[in-house]
Amino acid sequence: xxxxxxxxxxxxxxxxxxxxxxxxxxxxxxxxxxxxxxxxxxxxxxxxxxxxxxxxxxxxxxxxxxxxxxxxxxxxxxxxxxxxxxxxxxxxxxxxxxxxxxxxxxxxxxxxxxxxxxxxxxxxxxxxxxxxxxxxxxxxxxxxxxxxxxxxxxxx
Numbered sequence: 001x002x003x004x005x006x007x008x009x010x011x012x013x014x015x016x017x018x019x020x021x022x023x024x025x026x027x028x029x030x031x032x033x034x035x036x037x038x039x040x041x042x043x044x045x046x047x048x049x050x051x052x053x054x055x056x057x058x059x060x061x062x063x064x065x066x067x068x069x070x071x072x073x074x075x076x077x078x079x080x081x082x083x084x085x086x087x088x089x090x091x092x093x094x095x096x097x098x099x100x101x102x103x104x105x106x107x108x109x110x111x112x113x114x115x116x117x118x119x120x121x122x123x124x125x126x127x128x129x130x131x132x133x134x135x136x137x138x139x140x141x142x143x144x145x146x147x148x149x150x151x152x153x154x155x156x
Contacts, residue, residue, distance in 0.1 A: 006030050009043055011146030020144045042066050045147045051142040052090045057110070058088070058135045059083040065131055072128035079119035079132065086115035093146070102154050116140045141149060 010025035019091070029035045030043045032046050066070045093108035116136035124131035 003141075005040065005050075006035055006043065007147055009040060010145075012152060013145060015149070016129055017144055018039065019140075020148060024138075024141050025145050029145075030042055039130060040149060040153055044146060044153060047142060047146045048094045048097060049125070050088070051106055051139065051146055052087065052094065054139045054142055055083055055086050055090060055115070058116075058132060059087065060141060061132065061135065068131075071131055072123060072126050075119075075122040075128055075130070077128050078122045079115075082115040082119050086112040097150065101151050105150055106147060109143060109150070113140065113143045113147070 006029045007026055010020075010022050010029065013025060014020045028050065029043060029046060032050065034046055035043065038046065059080065062076055062083065063074055066073070087134035089108045089112035092104045093112065096102070096104035096108060116139045118131075119132060120130050120136050123132075
């Protein structure tokens with residue numbers, strides 16, 4: 001198992017979803033403690049944890065940026081609300097996954113998937129530069145990994 005499973009699961013996920021970056025998937029999961037020797041369900045747990053940590057980190061960054069005069073406050077506030085909702089959805093997705101309710105987990109993950117992209121769109125609409133672009137992109141990738149791996153578990 002371990003790294004081989006990480007590579008196999010990431011390959012299958014990337015083959016099934018062109019938005020998923022295979023190299024990001026492998027490097028992120030292989031760098032995570034617990035991924036070596038984990039089965040697919042274990043990898044989903046790790047990916048859910050990483051996604052939640054990234055969303056929490058983004059929300060913290062948003063709070064810090066509130067005092068930066070160069071950052072569009074309206075777009076930031078929208079992002080703060082989006083990530084609050086995303087964190088609620090991720091919490092529900094994690095609970096659903098732990099109880100093997102994969103359908104609900106997928107629904108909640110799909111709800112949280114919109115936050116980073118909608119956040120970025122808000123900055124673009126205001127013709128402002130997003131200070132969150134890299135983090136938002138990483139959060140999207142992590143979310144896609146969770147969705148893909150749960151679908152693999154379901155045999156989809």
